[in-house]
Amino acid sequence: MEFFSKADLIGTLPLLVVFGCSLLLLLLDALFKDAKKLVFSVGIIGMLTAIGCSLYTFPLSATAFSDMVLVGGYASFFNILFLTIGIIVFLLSYSYLEKQHYHLKEFYTLIVISISGMMLMASSADLIIIFLGIEIMSVCFYVLAGYKRIKVEGNEAALKYFLLGAFATGFLLYGIALIYGTMGTTNLIRISQNFDAFSHPLYLAGWGLLLIGFSFKIAAVPFHMWAPDVYEGSLTTVTALMSTGGKAAAFSSFILAFSIPLSMHNEKLMMVIAILSAASMLIGNVFGLAQKNIKRMLAYSSIAHAGYMLVGLASGTKLGMDGIIFYLISYSLTNLGAFGIISIFEKENGGNLSYEDYAGLGSRKPILAALLSLCMFSLVGIPPFAGFIGKYYLFASAVQSNLTWLAIIGVMTSLVSTYYYLRIVVYMYFRESQQSELIFVPSLALASVVLVSIGIFIFGIFPSLILNVIQNLL
Amino acid sequence: MLTYLLFSPFIGILLLFFINKEKLSLIKWIGVGTSLISFVISLALYFQFDAANTQMQFVQQVQWISALDISYYVGVDGLSILLIVLTTFLTPIALIGSWDSITVRLKEYVMFMLLLEVGMLGVFLSVDLFLFYVFWEAMLIPMYFIIGIWGGKEKIYAATKFFIYTMAGSLLMLIAILWLGYYASTLPDGMFTTNLQKLYAIAPSIPMNIQLWLFLAFALSFAIKVPLFPLHTWLPDAHVQAPTAGSVILAGVLLKMGTYGLLRFCLPLFPDASLQCASYISTLAVIGIVYGALVAMVQTDIKKLVAYSSVSHLGFVVLGIFSMTEEGIQGGIIQMINHGLSTGALFLLVGMIYDRRHTREISAYGGIAKQVPLFATFFLIVTFSSIGLPGLNGFVGEFLILFGSFQSRILGNYIYAIIAASGVIFAAVYMLWMYQRVFFGKLTNPENQSLTDLTKREIGVLIPLIIFIVWLGVYPKPFLNLSAETTKQLVKKIEQVKSGNVTLGQ
Numbered sequence: 001m002e003f004f005s006k007a008d009l010i011g012t013l014p015l016l017v018v019f020g021c022s023l024l025l026l027l028l029d030a031l032f033k034d035a036k037k038l039v040f041s042v043g044i045i046g047m048l049t050a051i052g053c054s055l056y057t058f059p060l061s062a063t064a065f066s067d068m069v070l071v072g073g074y075a076s077f078f079n080i081l082f083l084t085i086g087i088i089v090f091l092l093s094y095s096y097l098e099k100q101h102y103h104l105k106e107f108y109t110l111i112v113i114s115i116s117g118m119m120l121m122a123s124s125a126d127l128i129i130i131f132l133g134i135e136i137m138s139v140c141f142y143v144l145a146g147y148k149r150i151k152v153e154g155n156e157a158a159l160k161y162f163l164l165g166a167f168a169t170g171f172l173l174y175g176i177a178l179i180y181g182t183m184g185t186t187n188l189i190r191i192s193q194n195f196d197a198f199s200h201p202l203y204l205a206g207w208g209l210l211l212i213g214f215s216f217k218i219a220a221v222p223f224h225m226w227a228p229d230v231y232e233g234s235l236t237t238v239t240a241l242m243s244t245g246g247k248a249a250a251f252s253s254f255i256l257a258f259s260i261p262l263s264m265h266n267e268k269l270m271m272v273i274a275i276l277s278a279a280s281m282l283i284g285n286v287f288g289l290a291q292k293n294i295k296r297m298l299a300y301s302s303i304a305h306a307g308y309m310l311v312g313l314a315s316g317t318k319l320g321m322d323g324i325i326f327y328l329i330s331y332s333l334t335n336l337g338a339f340g341i342i343s344i345f346e347k348e349n350g351g352n353l354s355y356e357d358y359a360g361l362g363s364r365k366p367i368l369a370a371l372l373s374l375c376m377f378s379l380v381g382i383p384p385f386a387g388f389i390g391k392y393y394l395f396a397s398a399v400q401s402n403l404t405w406l407a408i409i410g411v412m413t414s415l416v417s418t419y420y421y422l423r424i425v426v427y428m429y430f431r432e433s434q435q436s437e438l439i440f441v442p443s444l445a446l447a448s449v450v451l452v453s454i455g456i457f458i459f460g461i462f463p464s465l466i467l468n469v470i471q472n473l474l
Numbered sequence: 475m476l477t478y479l480l481f482s483p484f485i486g487i488l489l490l491f492f493i494n495k496e497k498l499s500l501i502k503w504i505g506v507g508t509s510l511i512s513f514v515i516s517l518a519l520y521f522q523f524d525a526a527n528t529q530m531q532f533v534q535q536v537q538w539i540s541a542l543d544i545s546y547y548v549g550v551d552g553l554s555i556l557l558i559v560l561t562t563f564l565t566p567i568a569l570i571g572s573w574d575s576i577t578v579r580l581k582e583y584v585m586f587m588l589l590l591e592v593g594m595l596g597v598f599l600s601v602d603l604f605l606f607y608v609f610w611e612a613m614l615i616p617m618y619f620i621i622g623i624w625g626g627k628e629k630i631y632a633a634t635k636f637f638i639y640t641m642a643g644s645l646l647m648l649i650a651i652l653w654l655g656y657y658a659s660t661l662p663d664g665m666f667t668t669n670l671q672k673l674y675a676i677a678p679s680i681p682m683n684i685q686l687w688l689f690l691a692f693a694l695s696f697a698i699k700v701p702l703f704p705l706h707t708w709l710p711d712a713h714v715q716a717p718t719a720g721s722v723i724l725a726g727v728l729l730k731m732g733t734y735g736l737l738r739f740c741l742p743l744f745p746d747a748s749l750q751c752a753s754y755i756s757t758l759a760v761i762g763i764v765y766g767a768l769v770a771m772v773q774t775d776i777k778k779l780v781a782y783s784s785v786s787h788l789g790f791v792v793l794g795i796f797s798m799t800e801e802g803i804q805g806g807i808i809q810m811i812n813h814g815l816s817t818g819a820l821f822l823l824v825g826m827i828y829d830r831r832h833t834r835e836i837s838a839y840g841g842i843a844k845q846v847p848l849f850a851t852f853f854l855i856v857t858f859s860s861i862g863l864p865g866l867n868g869f870v871g872e873f874l875i876l877f878g879s880f881q882s883r884i885l886g887n888y889i890y891a892i893i894a895a896s897g898v899i900f901a902a903v904y905m906l907w908m909y910q911r912v913f914f915g916k917l918t919n920p921e922n923q924s925l926t927d928l929t930k931r932e933i934g935v936l937i938p939l940i941i942f943i944v945w946l947g948v949y950p951k952p953f954l955n956l957s958a959e960t961t962k963q964l965v966k967k968i969e970q971v972k973s974g975n976v977t978l979g980q
Contacts, residue, residue: 322541362623363579377615383608389539392604392648396542396666399652400659407652411645418641422618422634430622430630464539471541 008064011071013053018116021046025109039105054079070123078122085245086115093237095442114140118249127176127186157233172213178206192260217250218306221279231299240339244332262316273314280307285413315397323393330386333452338375340449360433376421386459476548482512483588495581505584509566516562528963543667547602552960564726568719586616603668625715632715639708643695650691677743689747699732703762713781718825726818745971762789767900794875802878809871816859819939841917867946
């Protein structure tokens with residue numbers, strides 16, 4: 001009996017390339033002593049190759065390995081997103097790690113492995129694969145979060161993330177077990193299509209536990225407690241990866257698991273997700289107001305943005321799903337830009353992270369300040385930037401599903417968020433600087449930040465470029 | 475053609491990217507030159523405009539986001555043509571007016587001014603609600619920076635307040651826009667749309683209870699922008715803190731976006747709700763007229779006085795619009811232009827004297843008419859125009875509005891017109907009293923003895939404004955003709971809805 005066919009291998013080519021690449025990096029790591037540059041460049045080449053493979057598999061639409069893994073379309077699309085995020089994080093990290101004196105080559109290997117986990121999550125056609133993907137990604141994140149290993153914050157971040165994360169994974173696994181116990185299968189499509197047919201309490205409990213697991217990974221209230229500390233304690237480029245790739249991956253499998261049950265307009269499920277969403281928007285944005293550290297502020301902002309994206313999920317419409325995917329792209333670009341610029345400004349030993357340190361940057365570093373303002377305006381959701389189009393889609397989907405109240409909470413909390421996002425702009429442009437130290441701007445990091453900013457702008461003005469692709473995914 | 479007009483300021487912005495920020499005069503010339511190009515295009519538009527046609531003219535439509543039927547859809551009609559010309563007219567004036575007063579980050583300043591012009595033109599040109607909203611919001615960014623970087627002492631507070639206030643209104647409007655789009659998709663063969671022409675046909679049939687909410691969401695956003703009492707508190711802060719050119723544009727054009735929005739969206743989209751709310755909004759407008767005038771009277775800062783006078787003047791515009799008579803709406807449109815010209819000129823004049831003395835306190839002046847005769851003359855003409863002296867522009871607008879609201883069957887009460895008319899008297903009181911304290915009497919403050927009169931540049935800036943102030947006052951017909959047909963159409967539509975209501979009620 002054959003376990004897999006040639007088509008399976010071709011379909012999962014991007015995954016295989018990234019897995020292969022990570023193994024290769026491990027080997028290089030062991031063989032050469034001072035191989036930072038080598039590991040860095042091989043990693044980038046590997047990811048670029050995988051993007052190429054994803055483009056190649058994009059037109060396919062099938063499953064591989066006995067209905068375990070999705071091939072093409074949705075999966076390929078997300079693969080490209082994760083790989084792009086990975087490449088940008090690589091580019092940002094090189095000089096940043098040098099500056100922070102944490103430049104170890106395992107860093108790159110860990111990132112590549114975590115990206116393979118994300119890719120697995122977006123291609124899962126089976127609950128087991130979701131679990132596998134989440135674990136691969138999370139274990140890497142636990143290690144990456146503790147990268148500042150001689151610092152208290154680093155250890156705190158890693159430990160907190162690990163303990164809470166392990167709990168959440170436990171919930172997820174328990175949920176999978178209960179669903180399997182009542183349905184007799186772990187196949188996602190079969191389970192979700194029969195969502196309404198079963199009403200066994202254990203079955204529903206299984207879905208509930210699944211929901212908790214995902215909510216933890218996307219940092220939705222009330223499972224958000226880890227985010228601020230972990231975001232603050234990790235290296236900035238790691239935070240960039242967690243807040244973009246990690247969130248996008250969690251949402252990609254969240255959509256896979258929940259979009260079909262939600263499209264059946266199950267009132268109760270819709271309500272539960274709507275409440276999670278409203279709570280995330282409210283708490284994320286209100287707590288964001290009180291922050292003094294920019295990374296912490298962005299952590300609360302990421303909680304709030306999880307809430308915005310849940311609006312689309314709660315609506316259960318296709319418009320909402322398209323909205324989430326678009327939003328994930330715009331949010332990833334924006335956060336990469338913001339964290340990238342923060343990592344450039346950050347001093348050795350993690351200084352320069354409070355609002356006051358950004359005073360007068362508008363005249364000291366005009367380009368970077370302009371780009372950071374652009375990111376902030378996009379996060380607020382002001383046209384003509386990508387963030388606005390995303391919000392427009394999500395709120396439109398809410399109105400369509402009779403969730404106008406959720407859309408109103410959404411816009412009201414956006415208003416609250418305006419204040420703290422603009423605070424950075426206020427400090428950069430309207431206040432004078434007390435510092436006169438030179439800021440070194442590494443060219444790789446600058447290039448990647450400029451690139452994502454162009455992306456934010458282009459997707460804001462010509463959203464159809466990507467929306468037309470997204471429409472045909474689900 | 476409209477696209478050229480809309481994006482013509484970008485030529486200047488692109489050029490500025492490649493210019494060294496040390497070349498100050500080149501930067502200024504590029505700014506002025508570009509805005510003049512836009513002005514010339516808008517003049518061409520003005521002369522080709524067909525006033526007898528009530529449809530959108532010069533339309534251009536390009537599909538933008540097909541899934542939600544969003545398109546780049548621009549056009550001009552009688553309601554917007556004058557405002558477009560006003561925008562392109564005031565931008566170069568504001569730029570020349572602040573020729574010497576901006577000393578830091580000049581390049582960014584000019585870029586933001588041009589960006590602002592794009593935003594304002596976009597608002598007046600859009601015939602798609604989504605496109606309109608994009609420009610409406612995008613325009614906040616340059617204005618925010620103009621107040622925040624080049625503003626006065628309290629600039630951060632003023633800029634943030636301006637931004638958040640305006641955001642607050644427009645976000646609810648966003649929900650209303652979404653709801654309209656969604657409503658369109660629930661109709662048979664309908665689909666989600668933000669196309670204004672399609673919505674004009676659909677929206678009036680929305681059930682009353684929902685229509686009221688939508689109307690309120692739109693109206694709130696516009697009322698904040700106007701600003702209608704009691705949502706006006708951002709205005710004095712923003713005006714006083716903004717640099718001169720910022721105030722000119724803010725008063726001259728930005729406030730008109732609110733009244734324009736009421737006229738373009740609220741009345742035709744939600745006629746039922748408008749009829750029902752007309753008396754409430756008119757009441758607020760009348761309170762604004764009197765309140766603005768009374769508060770202006772007790773100001774000690776000239777700029778703040780002018781800012782509060784805006785609250786009063788814009789109250790007239792809103793009253794005219796919600797009288798829903800031809801005269802009232804026509805008067806409202808012409809009053810928007812008048813206010814843009816005379817308040818713009820007032821802010822320029824205040825800016826000029828501020829550049830010389832660095833104070834705007836009325837008590838710091840007195841008796842300077844002898845010292846600066848030209849300045850005093852210009853100031854007097856503009857003051858009269860602002861008061862509404864017959865023969866100058868202010869009179870035409872205020873008269874039409876009062877006439878309209880007096881005979882309005884929708885308001886159905888003379889009291890609005892009577893109280894509003896008292897606003898004209900108050901205006902005379904606060905403006906003339908201020909004029910008297912600044913220019914007449916004995917020259918007591920020795921610092922004023924070294925005041926210099928207007929320079930040629932400053933005279934050059936003021937002359938075109940004065941020409942229009944007189945022209946509109948003496949012979950307003952060509953301007954009124956432009957909006958006549960479109961207004962008639964709009965009033966007819968509302969009358970129909972009203973009579974329809976009556977038959978339903980019986």
